[in-house]
Amino acid sequence: MNEQSFLADRLRSGTPVVTGWSVLCVPMIAEMMARGGYEAVTIDMQHGMYDFASACDALAGIALGGAHRIARIPIGDNALAGRLADMGAECLIAPMINSREDASAFARAVKYPPEGDRSWSPFRAAMLSGQSIEQYRKGANSQTLSLAMIETREAIDALEDILSVPELDGVFVGPSDLSISLSDGAQLDPDGAATAKVCAAIAEKAVKAGKLAGIFCLNADKVREAVQQGFCLISHGIDRSFVGDSIDRARREVDEIIPARRS
Numbered sequence: 703m704n705e706q707s708f709l710a711d712r713l714r715s716g717t718p719v720v721t722g723w724s725v726l727c728v729p730m731i732a733e734m735m736a737r738g739g740y741e742a743v744t745i746d747m748q749h750g751m752y753d754f755a756s757a758c759d760a761l762a763g764i765a766l767g768g769a770h771r772i773a774r775i776p777i778g779d780n781a782l783a784g785r786l787a788d789m790g791a792e793c794l795i796a797p798m799i800n801s802r803e804d805a806s807a808f809a810r811a812v813k814y815p816p817e818g819d820r821s822w823s824p825f826r827a828a829m830l831s832g833q834s835i836e837q838y839r840k841g842a843n844s845q846t847l848s849l850a851m852i853e854t855r856e857a858i859d860a861l862e863d864i865l866s867v868p869e870l871d872g873v874f875v876g877p878s879d880l881s882i883s884l885s886d887g888a889q890l891d892p893d894g895a896a897t898a899k900v901c902a903a904i905a906e907k908a909v910k911a912g913k914l915a916g917i918f919c920l921n922a923d924k925v926r927e928a929v930q931q932g933f934c935l936i937s938h939g940i941d942r943s944f945v946g947d948s949i950d951r952a953r954r955e956v957d958e959i960i961p962a963r964r965s
């Protein structure tokens with residue numbers, strides 16, 4: 703278990719962290735991803751199936767599996783960001799942040815005064831991080847990260863403003879939405895060269911502004927590219943694909959013995 707080891711310290715040290723991505727509301731799968739060696743696991747409450755109760759169980763399972771705990775909130779749900787921080791999320795990712803105002807409102811929900819207006823009661827977070835309540839209180843603002851997703855043309859245009867929000871820890875790029883937005887809806891091209899160029903520029907600006915840069919990736923080649931571009935928090939692998947791919951592989955084995963009954 704990562705007692706007294708904080709994701710924030712790891713990312714600020716400049717060492718890249720790869721996070722598994724969990725959308726199935728099965729806390730034990732999130733725990734298995736942690737036990738499988740992902741250094742962090744992200745619970746996706748934007749596009750995933752998690753509700754609050756299953757997210758809480760998943761955060762505990764990830765801690766039990768020895769990994770760092772990250773959660774993505776639905777668009778604009780800053781109250782949930784505070785609740786998930788209370789439940790032990792070390793890093794909150796907010797989608798579709800398009801302005802300084804969006805970024806500031808989100809980041810302030812994750813930080814206690816004077817940096818923000820997070821409300822008090824982090825008992826579960828203290829337990830999962832292996833700290834006393836007082837230790838947690840003293841370190842909470844530096845140890846609980848807020849990452850604003852950059853995934854629209856509007857966000858690119860407002861990037862300098864967003865990066866100037868003092869209480870915001872960094873950005874997290876969503877290449878799928880970004881490619882849709884930059885092409886005015888003409889194409890989904892998260893892995894394309896044009897999208898990669900924009901992603902690299904976002905990482906460079908974030909690092910120059912003293913902020914953390916993260917990105918959503920699905921395969922090892924994109925993870926390698928992201929590391930070269932200067933990203934420090936990089937996703938790889940979604941649980942629904944792990945399960946789907948395993949089902950496919952297992953069924954193919956028996957197809958060789960008895961031809962599939964469905965064509």
Ligand code: 3PY
Pocket residue numbers: 797853875876877878879880892918
């Ligand atoms: C994107 O690529 O737009 C994402 O939000 C990844 O989930």
Ligand code: MG
Pocket residue numbers: 797853876878879
């Ligand atoms: Mg997105």
